[in-house]
Every structure is written in C-alpha cells, then in structure tokens.
Amino acid sequence: FKTLDELDLTGKRVLLRADLNVPVADGKVTDATRIERLVPTIREIVKKDGKAILLSHFGRPKGKVDPEFSLEQVCEAVANETGHPVGFVATDWVDVSAAKKAIDEAPAGAVLVLENTRFHPGEEENDPELAKRMASLGDVYVNDAFSAAHRAHASTEALARLLPAAAGLAMEAELKALESGLGKPKKPVVAIVGGAKVSSKIDLLENLVTKVDGLVIGGGMANTFLFAQGHGVGKSLCEKDLADTARRIMDKADKANCAIILPIDAVVSWHFKANSPTRLYGVDAIDPDGMILDIGPSSIERINGAIDDAHTVVWNGPVGAFEMEPFDAGTVAIAKHVAKRTHDDLLVSVAGGGDTVSALAHAGVKDKLTYVSTAGGAFLEWMEGKPLPGVEALKK
Ligand code: 3PG
Numbered sequence: 001f002k003t004l005d006e007l008d009l010t011g012k013r014v015l016l017r018a019d020l021n022v023p024v025a026d027g028k029v030t031d032a033t034r035i036e037r038l039v040p041t042i043r044e045i046v047k048k049d050g051k052a053i054l055l056s057h058f059g060r061p062k063g064k065v066d067p068e069f070s071l072e073q074v075c076e077a078v079a080n081e082t083g084h085p086v087g088f089v090a091t092d093w094v095d096v097s098a099a100k101k102a103i104d105e106a107p108a109g110a111v112l113v114l115e116n117t118r119f120h121p122g123e124e125e126n127d128p129e130l131a132k133r134m135a136s137l138g139d140v141y142v143n144d145a146f147s148a149a150h151r152a153h154a155s156t157e158a159l160a161r162l163l164p165a166a167a168g169l170a171m172e173a174e175l176k177a178l179e180s181g182l183g184k185p186k187k188p189v190v191a192i193v194g195g196a197k198v199s200s201k202i203d204l205l206e207n208l209v210t211k212v213d214g215l216v217i218g219g220g221m222a223n224t225f226l227f228a229q230g231h232g233v234g235k236s237l238c239e240k241d242l243a244d245t246a247r248r249i250m251d252k253a254d255k256a257n258c259a260i261i262l263p264i265d266a267v268v269s270w271h272f273k274a275n276s277p278t279r280l281y282g283v284d285a286i287d288p289d290g291m292i293l294d295i296g297p298s299s300i301e302r303i304n305g306a307i308d309d310a311h312t313v314v315w316n317g318p319v320g321a322f323e324m325e326p327f328d329a330g331t332v333a334i335a336k337h338v339a340k341r342t343h344d345d346l347l348v349s350v351a352g353g354g355d356t357v358s359a360l361a362h363a364g365v366k367d368k369l370t371y372v373s374t375a376g377g378a379f380l381e382w383m384e385g386k387p388l389p390g391v392e393a394l395k396k
Contacts, residue, residue: 016038038144218317
C-alpha cells in the first residue's frame with residue numbers, strides 16, 4: 001500500500017479514518033492513547049495545508065442517530081492532543097450536503113471531526129452507496145485506524161477503493177511493529193496468551209503453535225489445559241467441554257516443535273474477591289473447593305526463564321485476575337521482566353488486545369515495551385493470521 005508521503009496532500013480534503021472509539025465517562029475522554037497516536041498524521045496533513053477530516057465510529061449505536069454516541073464529545077480531546085482547534089461536522093449520513101458545505105467553507109489546515117459513521121446502518125453493511133457519499137466529502141483517503149481494520153465497513157473498506165488511498169503514520173508504525181513480532185521475528189519467539197476463556201482464543205492458539213517456539217498459557221484459560229492433562233482444578237473457571245480442543249492444540253504444538261508452557265503452581269482462593277485469603281498449591285494438588293486466581297512463584301520463574309531464552313515476545317491477555325490484588329502479582333512480575341529485557345536490548349516485545357494494555361499500565365510498564373498496540377479485536381485477528389479488510393483495501 002501507499003504510505004502517507006506517497007500521497008499528495010497539498011491543499012486536499014483528506015478523509016482520515018481514525019479510531020475515535022475511546023473510553024468516555026461523564027462526557028470526558030478517560031484514555032486518549034488512540035487520539036495521541038493520530039497526532040503525527042494530522043500534523044502532516046495540516047502542514048501541507050490539507051483539511052484533516054476525521055471519520056470514525058464510536059460505540060455501537062446500531063445504525064441509528066443516537067446523541068449518546070455523538071462524536072462531538074470527543075472533539076475537545078482531539079483539540080487537546082493536537083493543539084489545534086477542532087470543528088465538529090454533524091450529519092445523519094443520509095444527506096451529506098450540509099457536511100460538504102461545512103468542509104468546503106473550512107480554511108486550509110482545518111481539523112474537523114465528522115459525526116459517528118455508525119449512525120447509518122450502511123457503515124456496518126459496507127454499503128457502496130454510503131461509501132460514495134463519504135467519498136464525495138474528500139479528495140484523498142488515509143486510514144490510520146489499525147484497531148478498526150478487522151471490520152469490513154464502509155469507512156474502512158469500500159471507501160478505500162473509491163479515492164486515492166494511503167496508510168497513515170500510526171497504521172504504518174503498527175504494521176511494522178507487528179511484523180517484527182510475528183511476521184519476520186528474531187527467533188526464538190515466545191507468545192504469552194492469557195485471559196479468561198479458551199473459547200474466544202481457539203483460532204489464536206491454533207495459529208500461534210505453528211509460528212512460535214514457545215507458548216505460555218496463563219489466566220483462566222490455562223485451567224482448561226490443566227484439566228485436559230488430567231489435573232483437578234477445583235472450582236476454578238474451566239471450560240471442560242473444550243478439553244478435547246485443548247488436547248488437539250497441545251498435539252499440534254508438539255508436532256510443530258512449539259513448547260507449551262503451563263503453570264506448575266497456582267495461587268488459590270475460596271472467594272472471587274480482592275484480598276481474600278490465599279494459599280499456594282502445586283497444579284497436581286489443587287484444593288477441590290478452591291479457585292485458581294493467579295500463577296504461583298515457580299510458574300513465574302519458569303515463564304521468565306522462557307522469556308530469557310527468547311529474542312521476541314508477543315503478548316495477549318493477563319495470566320491472572322490482575323484487576324484484583326493480590327492476584328495481579330503474576331501478571332505484574334512477567335510484565336516487569338519483559339520490560340527489563342526490552343530495556344536491556346535483549347528482547348523485542350509486542351503486546352496488545354483488550355485487557356493487556358490495562359494490565360501493562362497497572363504494572364507501570366505500558367511505555368516500556370517495544371510496541372503496545374491500542375487495538376483489541378484487530379490485534380487478535382492479526383495474531384490469528386487473518387487478513388484485515390481495512391489493510392487489504394489499502395493494497396488495491
Ligand atoms: C475497538 O475498540 O476494538 C475498535 O474500535 C472496534 O470497535 P468494535 O468492536 O465496536 O467494532
């Protein structure tokens with residue numbers, strides 16, 4: 001695909017697909033990381049006297065105009081991050097003539113935010129007619145929303161095919177970083193996969209065992225693997241019906257020479273509650289009434305040893321119930337170790353997906369890895385080896 005410097009931006013109306021789907025509480029943005037990452041691309045457009053016209057979804061308003069999901073509430077954060085005044089352009093995406101007029105009347109170098117693309121059902125249907133209306137508002141298209149690239153929607157897919165198009169600087173950086181994590185990584189590669197459920201990550205695990213040298217499985221999903229190996233897991237979260245799937249994944253790993261690293265000890269509690277009493281057990285002797293809520297110190301040592309042997313780590317999902325103390329200890333210890341090896345130039349570390357970023361922030365190392373993706377679903381699908389429609393459309 002084209003990069004930003006290969007697209008003529010001078011004096012152009014630039015439709016910039018951003019991901020302004022950021023957390024908001026009481027009308028205020030609570031985490032602006034996704035907006036921060038857009039700043040270099042916006043500056044580049046403004047520098048060339050282009051108009052940066054931001055196009056994004058926000059939440060899931062189900063194809064209807066719904067003030068609760070208006071992007072107007074995100075404009076102030078965009079202005080703060082870019083240091084540039086931001087104009088809001090309302091539209092219902094049925095008739096875009098007023099939006100077109102507002103864009104035409106804005107001065108060169110203006111930064112504008114268009115209303116939520118999901119206010120029209122055609123967005124999620126990848127409707128070519130809606131894409132045409134969007135295209136009528138710009139001269140060129142730039143996609144800087146990797147985190148929405150797994151959606152084949154009008155503003156991420158169909159629109160990219162209608163105008164001269166390029167990847168934005170954040171999209172380019174993200175794809176490069178991910179490539180260094182799994183595409184052409186420095187071997188050996190260790191993947192760390194955690195989170196509650198195996199069921200949401202079967203495709204991920206199946207793909208990873210064919211690509212990495214070691215796969216650490218932690219979090220609730222490790223219990224299903226331990227159960228599949230014949231261990232008792234007490235009252236822990238466990239998808240017993242997926243024991244066969246877990247065994248199949250372990251077999252596949254074995255054939256592909258991928259070492260599966262499971263917990264060997266566990267922090268057990270009898271209540272799913274912060275600071276409830278705990279006891280440490282080996283995984284072959286879990287108390288039948290207890291719940292595994294974190295990995296134990298021997299597991300941490302083993303995982304950190306695997307990280308020491310690796311040149312690349314890719315990480316998705318916490319290895320314990322990190323949002324409750326003291327069950328954050330395993331995730332924090334591993335995060336700090338990954339950060340230290342990265343700092344010492346011994347490791348390339350790439351992390352992303354939902355809870356992972358909060359877990360890294362909780363451990364105080366969010367900015368200490370080689371790359372932390374702000375993407376949730378898109379990061380997962382990319383790790384699953386699936387083509388992302390928003391990236392594919394740029395390659396047309
Ligand atoms: C995300 O937050 O992961 C992206 O913005 C995509 O949002 P969606 O899951 O509502 O499509």
